Amino acid sequence: MSGEGEARRNGPRSLLGRVRHAARHPERVYPYARRWARDMRLRLGSRDHVSYYRAVMAHDSAEDPDSAVGSATRDRWLALGEMQFDYLVEHGLKPDDHLLEIGCGNLRAGWRFINYLDRGHYYGVDISPDILLAAQQTLCHYELQDKLPRLSLVNDLKLEFLPSEHFTVIHAHSVFSHCPIEVIDECLANVGRLLQPHGFFDFTFNQTTGREHHVLHEDYYYRVDTLLQLAARHGLNGAFMPDWEERPHRQSKIRLTKPQREPQQE
Known part of the structure; x- marks a missing residue:
């Protein structure tokens, strides 16, 4: 793990540590200062975290939708989507599953899911209208219109408009890594209603082994036990997924399931 990655997992540096880091990496000072200024401006104009992060996505999507979902290049966009898809297929995703993707973005992994799943079995939601417009372009590029995927804009993660016990698989990649704990709590309070009894919910998050913290209200770091x-x-x-750690990705993964119902006695 790089020094920067280790520092993030162990918690924020002291002020002196940050000054020393800036002195060692002066090329990072200006980009960080730009992000800090944007963070201050967008937070002043936002009523809550969802509206704040929607503004972040609008800004980033205008420059490059691939970069807005965390992919510096098109090759990286393709590789990260393939990695998510392969992992779910290796861990039980089948064509007849009903998949809900929370934070579907511009369908970095979603287009592969749509292509693999039966017609009408993919549902993607996102808080950003700008990235959902980019998702429509991805559907057209891969000619997946006949698979009848659904894409919906949401204002929160209560997901009250979706049917109970409909989805066998729910997937959220690089969503909780950008959420304060109250947003994650809102999602976990409601996601169980959507899962079929034998379904599962996989999500990634930024893991820290030190103090939980955030970087400019965009990147949040949590201990495994906190989320479990x-x-x-x-x-x-909940179960931590150690084999995900073998993938070339900075985030960790947890799988959630519903407790199995006891068979009724006749």
């Missing part, structure tokens, strides 16, 4: 305990409070079983 939060899921348990909402009646969900």
Whole structure:
């Protein structure tokens, strides 16, 4: 792990540590200062975190939709989408599953899911109208219109408009890594309703082994136990997925399932 990555996992540096880091990496000072200024401007004009991050996505999507979802190049966009797709298929995703992708973005992985799943079995939601417009272009590029995917704009993660126990797989890649704990709590309080009894919910997050923290209200770092305990409070079983750590990706992954119902006695 790089020194920067290790520092992020262990928690924020002291002020002196940040000054020393800036002195060693002066090329990073100006980009950070630009992000800090944008963070201040967007937070002043936002009523909550969703509206704030929607503004972040609008800014980033205008420059490059691929970069807005965390891919510096088109090759990286393709590779990260393939990695997500391969992992879910290796871990049980089948063509007849009903998949909900929370934070579908511009369908970095979604176009592969849509192509693989049966017609009408993919549902993607996102808080950003700009990135959903880019998702429509991805559908056209890969000629997936006949698969009848659904794409919806949301204002929160309560997902109250979706049917109960409809989805066998729910997937959120690089969503909780940008969410404060109250937004994650809102999602976990409601996502169990959407899952079929034997379904599962996979999500990635930025892991820290030190103090939980955020970077400019865009990147949030959590301990594994914090998220597992939060899921348990909402009646969900959680398991850390160690084989995901073998993938070339900075985030970690947790899988949530619903407790199995006891068979009724006759």
